[in-house]
Amino acid sequence: MKKCLVCGSxxxxxxxxxxxxxxxxxQNIPNEEEIKQDKGIRLKLYQCKGCGLVQFDCKPVDYYRDVIRSGGFSSTMVELRKSQYRHLIESYHLENKKFIEVGCGQGEFLSVLTEFPVDAYGVEHKHDLVEIARKRGLNVSEAFVENKNTVIENGPFDVFLSFNFLEHQPDPNGMLQGIYENLKEDGMGLITVPSLEYILEYNGYYELIRDHLVYYTFDTLQFVLEKNGFEVLEQEMVNRDTLSVIVRKKQKIDVSKIKESYDVVCKEINDYVDALKKQGKKVAIWGASHQGFTLAATAKLTKKIEYIIDSAPFKQGKYAPASHIPIISPADALLHSVDAIIIMAPGYTDEIAAIIKRDFGQGTEIAVMKAKNLQMYEDIKQ
Known part of the structure; x- marks a missing residue:
């Protein structure tokens, strides 16, 4: 069964x-001798059921790791790259940052980048092209970004560039993951690929070639980029037939406040329970919820809490996961009274507090987990 190169569907x-x-x-253009063996091939273009990506079902050309450009030094392409570099650097304040062009060929576009106030590096697979680039004074390493384990010399980088290279790859995910791992945490990128929208608009079947295994639209390009850890900041059509996008590594969610809350809550609840225990008082929890289970387990309350009260019959007679505190009914709790109850059932706090006051007596102390602090119920109601 044929599978999608990106999502596997x-x-x-x-x-x-x-x-x-x-x-x-x-690129493998036959000479007079080779033309005798040269034959046309059959190509089938498919679409993925899952992500919608359009792709050929054949093997890649044998030089898919190499970047061979015939028009790299044309004035049209040079001016386009200058415009793209200028916008990227000025808009995102990337002066003096470290750039890497992934698949830089002989350095056609990398040499343009050296005109800007950045540190320019390139990586290229084909040895002959690397040598040409180096003779031009460009900082180019010989390698291919195969997967997430690929380490690029001089990294990590602030920005990556990839010009009409991703569409050649039989493993787009592997290349993008390799790029991702060689970028700094706030790394950015500029990537271009031929546009399927352009081909569809002009019905240009002659744009199809085996070299290009994949034909991206803005939507499918965004999908593969997001799948591999990037968010698209800008997208546009350039040079009539090319998709151009600016991306940034997805930012890690800041959970430092949650960690801080964990430390505070665990300390507060233990301080509260320990103080009551020193007075010879017993403490229970009301709420066999995921909140109650997590707090009881992470705060290590197993030997400090008498039981957990819950009104749901299917929970009664069982034990809280991890902490193994017994779960009992409100009726059973009345037979084994405690001095204080901590309510851990957000959304039902007032209802439970009213039950405690009515059935357990005014002398039963009520505490509540509210946000990241343990508070006395009476203080909350004032």
Whole structure:
């Protein structure tokens, strides 16, 4: 069963297009001798059932790791790159940052980048191209970003660049994960790929070639980028037929306040329970909820709490996960009275407090977990 190169879902059973006598590649151009063996091939274009990505179902060309550009030094492309670099650097304040072009060829676009106030690096797989780039004074290492274990020399980097390279890759996820791992936490990127929208708009079947295994739209490009840890900040069509997007590594959620809350809550609840225990008083929890279970376990209250009260019959007679504190009914709790009850049932606090006051007596102390603090119920109501 044919699988999507990005999401792994099945491809639609029938191909979108089925062409015969297509060129085997765009770069392995036969000479007079080789033309005798050269034959056209059959190419089938499919769409993924899951993410919608359009792709060929064939093996990649043998040089998919290499970046071979025939128009890299054209004035059109040079001016486009200058414009893109200028916008990226000025808009996101990337002066003096470290840039890496992934798949830099012989340094056509990397040499343009050196005109800007950044540290420019490149990585290229093809040895001959690396040598040419180095002779031009460019800082280029010989490697291919295969997967998340690939380590690029001189990293980590602040910004990556990838120009019309991702569409060649049989493992787009692997390349993007490799790039991700070689970027700093706030790393950014500029990436371009040929546009499927352009092909569809002009019905340009002649734009299809085996070299390009994948044909991205803005939506499917965003999908693969987000799948591999990036968020799209900007997107536009450039040079009529190319998708261009600016991305940033997804920011890690700041959980420092939650960790702080964990420390505070555990201390407060233990201080409260320990103080009561020293006075010879007994303490219970009301609420066999996930909140109650988590607090009892993480605060290590197993030997400090008499029981957990809960009105749900299916929970009664069982034990709280991890802490193993017994769960009993309100009626049973009346037979084994305690001096204080901590309510751990958000949304039902007032209802439970009213039951305690009515059935357990005014002398029963009531504490409540509210936000990240343990508070006395009477203080809350004032």
């Amino acid at each position: 099945e491809l639609l059973k029938e191909p979108l297009l089925d062409f015969n006598n297509m060129p085997e590649s765009a």
